Amino acid sequence: MKSGQAISPELREWVAAQLAAGHSVPSLRASMRAAGWHDDAADAALQGIEMQAAAGVAVEPPSARMPGPDLSVSPLYVDAGDRRVQVLQTMQLPRVIVFGDLLSDDECEGLIAAARQRLARSLTVETQTGGEALNVDRTSDGMFFERGENAIVAQLERRIAALLRWPVEFGEGLQVLRYAPGAQYRPHYDYFDPGEPGTPTILRRGGQRVATLVMYLHEPEQGGATSFPDVGLEVAPKRGTGVFFSYDRPDPATRTLHGGAPVLAGEKWVATKWLREREFT
Template identity: 65%
Template sequence: MSTTQSQQITPQLRQWIVEQAQAGHGADAVLKSMLASGWSEDVAIEAMETTLRGHLEQQAVQSGLPPGVPVPDPKLDDSPLYVDAGDRRVCILQTMVAPRVVVFGGLLSDEECDALIELAKPRLARSLTVSIKTGGEEVNADRTSNGMFFQRGENELVRVIESRIARLVDWPEENGEGLQVLHYRPGTEYKPHYDYFDPNEPGTPTILKRGGQRVATIVMYLGEPDKGGGTIFPDVHLEVAPKRGNAVFFSYERPHPSTKTLHGGSPVLAGEKWIATKWLRERKFE
């Protein structure tokens, strides 16, 4: 039996790792100490990652935060320049850990962008938001776009895009809400907000029956405005330019501002902005 197979991650080892973290020792120093003590690198890294993740989650809950849940996450451990999305190779333009943000280049082709816009145009209406007071939908003064929803898998183009997204972020297609297309004219915007549903609001239990919490968002840029219209994350001073065919993905493991996923669509200053938004849920969305 190999050394790696025979080494066990014991409760004593986990406690020691937590104690090192609480004492202020960095991850590199703890790993070096474990290797010097004879631990294999694979086991040492796994022990550190799982132990510290669990420790941080325990601290968060003890501090009054909602429990964290698994979230979609692109497989970017090797810092790839490109990732395989099944039928298309997609470029990784930017990543951020907190909040978890990934900017994809070339997620959609020009032809796909044009086709989504044309399919959406006849069905556009004033955009609504989910009401966390009632669980229904309502007009929100903070959101001044026009929009529409495709049913999941409604047509071949939507099916292709949904399959691509599912592979890209490693999350089941059935956990996605319907694809939404939005149109912004000059002066329209979506003021900063969170996409998760506030667990303290009366309408949230009704909303969660359809698939649990929202855990991630992907915004795809279909048409570029001449000025303005970027996606902003005020808590971390980040702005993503609305480049046609590109997309920004972000996830949130708990419905709480600690995720730093406050975001919005800046006002369009000139031209028109078209986007497609996909929200992902914990479970199958029905």
């Protein structure tokens, strides 16, 4: 790759704008080569776009605004309104932030108690139809809270909105999952594949997912880490902490492939908040 030239969001916006103007992917690759970009850099910038274009899927520029805390001065703590949250670890690509002391023990216990009575085998979004279905890659039990369903959920949603600077209304309902020994969720992406036939139906409810926050409510004795295999990162499921990651386009180039490693002993409970581009209805 040409020295000093990163594949930035601005470059991808330029690529998307040129495609929208009617230029072909091969012509863009030729233009980048003429401007001094090496082949591997051009391929990285165009990754995923050529496949979408061939499938007739509209390619739109990534959103300039993304959820996330202000870390411009490398703070050790971030004000989340009603709580001071620790910044334990950060990564740029993928954009990952590990938060400490995000939930109190009482909040963790309260969410588990409220969720326990409604657990069922976890479903995943079915992008073929836009509905939900069982997935052999996901072996947890789970349930969803409606936004603001009870006092703990409403308080946590306000805290997340303040921490990540993203409106409460742009969030899906909070999902709580229980992983028994042996349960896992194999590596996957959280965004909705633009090439799948059910995706337009899903996007009507609030646009694409742009970020995920996984919060650990109960830690297992062994196993259960959240892994990012593309970058060799594992986040230990410590109670009260959370791992946030964002993805500015529905593309593997975001490197947000992630999974829940098998629980080897004990139980793992997590709460997940997915954030959309706009109000989720």
